[in-house]
Amino acid sequence: MEKKIKLKWLIGGLGLVIMVLGISLFLSWRQRDLPVEHDSKKAVDLPASKEAEEKHGKPVGEGAFFVEKGCFTCHEVSSLGVKSLTKAGPDLANAYVDVQSRFGKTLEEFFASPTGTMAIILSEQIKLTEAEKQEVIEKLKLAYQKKLKEENQVGAHDDGKD
Numbered sequence: 087m088e089k090k091i092k093l094k095w096l097i098g099g100l101g102l103v104i105m106v107l108g109i110s111l112f113l114s115w116r117q118r119d120l121p122v123e124h125d126s127k128k129a130v131d132l133p134a135s136k137e138a139e140e141k142h143g144k145p146v147g148e149g150a151f152f153v154e155k156g157c158f159t160c161h162e163v164s165s166l167g168v169k170s171l172t173k174a175g176p177d178l179a180n181a182y183v184d185v186q187s188r189f190g191k192t193l194e195e196f197f198a199s200p201t202g203t204m205a206i207i208l209s210e211q212i213k214l215t216e217a218e219k220q221e222v223i224e225k226l227k228l229a230y231q232k233k234l235k236e237e238n239q240v241g242a243h244d245d246g247k248d
């Protein structure tokens with residue numbers, strides 16, 4: 087008889103402990119959940135390109151075009167902070183001079199009639215409007231200027247005063 091009562095108390099006590107633990111766990115989970123909810127609301131407000139930027143490191147600003155259009159799948163644009171998933175193509179920070187030396191074309195000519203891999207990509211995968219082509223050309227010139235500036239800054243620092 088006495089044994090049975092003790093068992094009852096033991097089981098009841100254990101149940102209580104588990105309940106208290108469960109409630110406190112639930113409460114702490116809810117508290118931790120609050121700021122997350124707030125963040126996810128912010129993320130919903132962001133445009134798609136910003137989300138893509140966040141996934142691939144730092145915000146790209148002037149390089150956003152290359153992320154939006156999907157160029158970053160294969161190309162980095164180092165001077166604009168665009169990182170590539172695969173680096174299948176060359177760094178577009180050099181394109182302004184590289185296209186001229188490799189294909190004998192200016193950027194304007196290259197996007198009017200692309201050569202090699204980009205001929206296929208620009209006719210099938212990523213179609214650019216005339217306005218977008220102009221935008222790419224301007225962004226690529228800017229990317230090269232920025233790259234030169236960065237290099238000059240490094241150079242000036244190395245040289246010091248003579």
Ligand code: HEC
Nearest residue numbers: 155156157159160174175176181184185188202203204212
């Ligand atoms: C599926 C991969 C892929 C995508 C996406 C892609 N490219 Fe390319 N791109 C390449 C490859 C590979 C080359 C090198 C082609 C060659 O040597 O013939 C290249 C070359 C280029 C070149 C010449 C660069 C140089 O230095 O000679 C330019 C400019 C260029 N791409 C621009 C773009 C732009 C702008 C976009 C987005 C609208 C884009 N590419 C999207 C793969 C890609």
